[in-house]
Amino acid sequence: MAEPVLDIRRLSKSFGALKATDDVSLDLRAGEIHALIGPNGAGKTTLIQQISGALKPSSGSIRFLGEDVSALDVAERARRGLARTFQISSLTPEFSALRNVMLAVQARQGSSFRFFRDVMTDASLTEPAIAALSRVGLGDRVRTPAAELSHGERRQLEIAIALALRPKAFLLDEPMAGMGPEGSRALTVLLDGLRAEAPILLIEHDMDAVFALADRISVIVYGRIIASGTAAEIRADSAVRVAYLGEPG
Amino acid sequence: MSRETLLNAGLALLLLVLPLAATALGEPFYVSLATRMAILALAGVGLNLALGFGGLISFGHAAFFGIGGYAAGILAGHALNAEPLLSWPFEFSGSDQMHVVWLVAALASALAALLIGAISLRTSGVYFIMITLAFAQMFYYFAISWPAYGGEDGLSIAIRNGFPGLNTALPMDFFLICYVLLMLALVLSWRIRDSRFGAALQAARQNDVRVAALGIEPFRTRLAAFILSGMITGVAGALYADLNRFVSPSMISWQMSGELIVLIILGGAGRLFGPVVGAMLFVLLEFLLGGLTERWQLFLGVILLGVVLFARGGVIGLLVGRARHG
Numbered sequence: 001m002a003e004p005v006l007d008i009r010r011l012s013k014s015f016g017a018l019k020a021t022d023d024v025s026l027d028l029r030a031g032e033i034h035a036l037i038g039p040n041g042a043g044k045t046t047l048i049q050q051i052s053g054a055l056k057p058s059s060g061s062i063r064f065l066g067e068d069v070s071a072l073d074v075a076e077r078a079r080r081g082l083a084r085t086f087q088i089s090s091l092t093p094e095f096s097a098l099r100n101v102m103l104a105v106q107a108r109q110g111s112s113f114r115f116f117r118d119v120m121t122d123a124s125l126t127e128p129a130i131a132a133l134s135r136v137g138l139g140d141r142v143r144t145p146a147a148e149l150s151h152g153e154r155r156q157l158e159i160a161i162a163l164a165l166r167p168k169a170f171l172l173d174e175p176m177a178g179m180g181p182e183g184s185r186a187l188t189v190l191l192d193g194l195r196a197e198a199p200i201l202l203i204e205h206d207m208d209a210v211f212a213l214a215d216r217i218s219v220i221v222y223g224r225i226i227a228s229g230t231a232a233e234i235r236a237d238s239a240v241r242v243a244y245l246g247e248p249g
Numbered sequence: 250m251s252r253e254t255l256l257n258a259g260l261a262l263l264l265l266v267l268p269l270a271a272t273a274l275g276e277p278f279y280v281s282l283a284t285r286m287a288i289l290a291l292a293g294v295g296l297n298l299a300l301g302f303g304g305l306i307s308f309g310h311a312a313f314f315g316i317g318g319y320a321a322g323i324l325a326g327h328a329l330n331a332e333p334l335l336s337w338p339f340e341f342s343g344s345d346q347m348h349v350v351w352l353v354a355a356l357a358s359a360l361a362a363l364l365i366g367a368i369s370l371r372t373s374g375v376y377f378i379m380i381t382l383a384f385a386q387m388f389y390y391f392a393i394s395w396p397a398y399g400g401e402d403g404l405s406i407a408i409r410n411g412f413p414g415l416n417t418a419l420p421m422d423f424f425l426i427c428y429v430l431l432m433l434a435l436v437l438s439w440r441i442r443d444s445r446f447g448a449a450l451q452a453a454r455q456n457d458v459r460v461a462a463l464g465i466e467p468f469r470t471r472l473a474a475f476i477l478s479g480m481i482t483g484v485a486g487a488l489y490a491d492l493n494r495f496v497s498p499s500m501i502s503w504q505m506s507g508e509l510i511v512l513i514i515l516g517g518a519g520r521l522f523g524p525v526v527g528a529m530l531f532v533l534l535e536f537l538l539g540g541l542t543e544r545w546q547l548f549l550g551v552i553l554l555g556v557v558l559f560a561r562g563g564v565i566g567l568l569v570g571r572a573r574h575g
């Protein structure tokens with residue numbers, strides 16, 4: 001079988017006595033959505049931080065596209081094709097939605113050291129950006145500053161930015177958080193089609209979305225993965241039901 | 250045309266008409282006042298790249314201003330005495346030509362900005378402010394303790410450096426040189442603001458975590474901006490020394506760094522013509538109030554307080570509203 005796109009081996013991260021990530025191994029294979037679920041404080045975002053390079057693990061390795069990326073910084077991992085969205089929207093607030101996405105297009109093209117041409121007249125930036133915005137349903141909010149977008153629209157903008165990077169893998173940290181039922185449904189449809197472009201490691205609390213989308217699910221509790229398998233296997237797992245799905249064993 | 254563009258055009262015209270009218274009225278003193286405005290505006294345009302677009306509050310830009318000033322003074326001195334300044338790797342005995350002086354000023358400032366930036370840009374916030382200040386103070390004390398070039402007393406420039414085809418001793422000719430350089434720097438600043446580099450720089454000011462997550466290194470972007478910024482301020486320093494025909498360590502003092510920040514805040518940080526308005530107001534206030542009292546900066550302080558409290562976008566923001574980004 002082909003090597004997974006993202007391969008995490010025996011990753012641990014301690015903050016003093018607290019083991020935020022405890023010997024976690026998981027992988028992400030081409031064409032799949034691998035969902036990571038767990039109660040608040042289980043260490044999901046800490047794990048994403050380590051994969052994206054914002055946090056240095058205490059031990060373990062992270063391989064991406066067949067290479068060890070453990071020593072690389074955030075920007076270098078992003079350039080290699082690891083696109084991450086933030087649990088709390090992280091945008092450039094003064095820029096319009098369009099310019100937020102254009103910056104991602106420019107980053108993908110690897111050309112930020114150009115000093116003269118006006119970006120707004122550069123179709124190689126504006127066209128892919130508008131396409132990404134339309135795809136997430138923000139086609140009519142192109143010129144609105146990010147700071148003036150609604151909460152749900154900012155979540156959509158996060159996705160548009162990730163799309164514009166055309167990554168080799170997506171790390172989506174609760175993309176549906178606070179989106180409302182209609183937005184969640186639309187995003188579910190979008191993500192369903194997206195896995196063919198690049199595999200998705202999806203952290204999500206919306207269980208309807210997780211069980212509708214995920215090819216595989218891993219459950220993380222107190223920094224440890226307590227179960228991993230298909231949606232049906234996870235539903236049937238008694239330990240998961242006790243620890244997380246809130247059902248009596 | 251937007252209101253800001255109209256305002257900018259008006260300001261550019263005003264700064265040009267002022268010395269022309271003064272010359273026509275036989276008041277050459279006002280030409281040198283306008284020249285001072287143009288030079289400080291140029292220094293401010295440099296700082297605005299780092300501070301306004303990049304959010305890098307450099308409290309050490311006097312270092313570049315001073316380096317430019319000393320470049321003018323030292324090159325002119327060596328040219329006058331025909332003493333070689335360099336014998337290796339090539340023979341160089343100074344120059345009394347402005348374009349050579351500017352080149353040296355820009356290169357020396359770039360080198361200093363590379364050094365200062367490579368270290369200080371690893372920090373942010375108040376630490377960045379303090380490290381840039383510390384570096385400028387090091388340059389200040391170095392200039393004071395360097396007797397070969399005047400030490401504390403500074404260095405006179407016997408004859409203002411020349412420029413091919415112009416008589417720089419004439420106030421109006423020298424003003425035009427400064428004015429054209431200011432306009433060129435403004436065009437450069439305008440292109441950079443709207444370019445890909447400018448987008449990365451301004452985005453890093455707003456959210457550097459996001460910028461890094463896209464794969465753009467905030468550090469490299471900022472360092473490039475800091476170097477460009479230092480170069481422009483360095484050229485302004487060379488002009489300032491030629492204006493006064495004198496350069497001294499006071500050009501590198503922390504008060505000078507502070508004045509550059511003040512005139513940007515006054516005019517509007519991150520606005521293209523912010524430093525121009527700031528410099529015009531600053532020099533005007535210094536002239537009008539300085540005639541009444543030595544303590545004229547007290548009034549400057551009150552005005553600055555008003556701007557910070559009630560007009561965060563500076564005078565430009567007050568007149569035309571907030572900046573729009575595409």
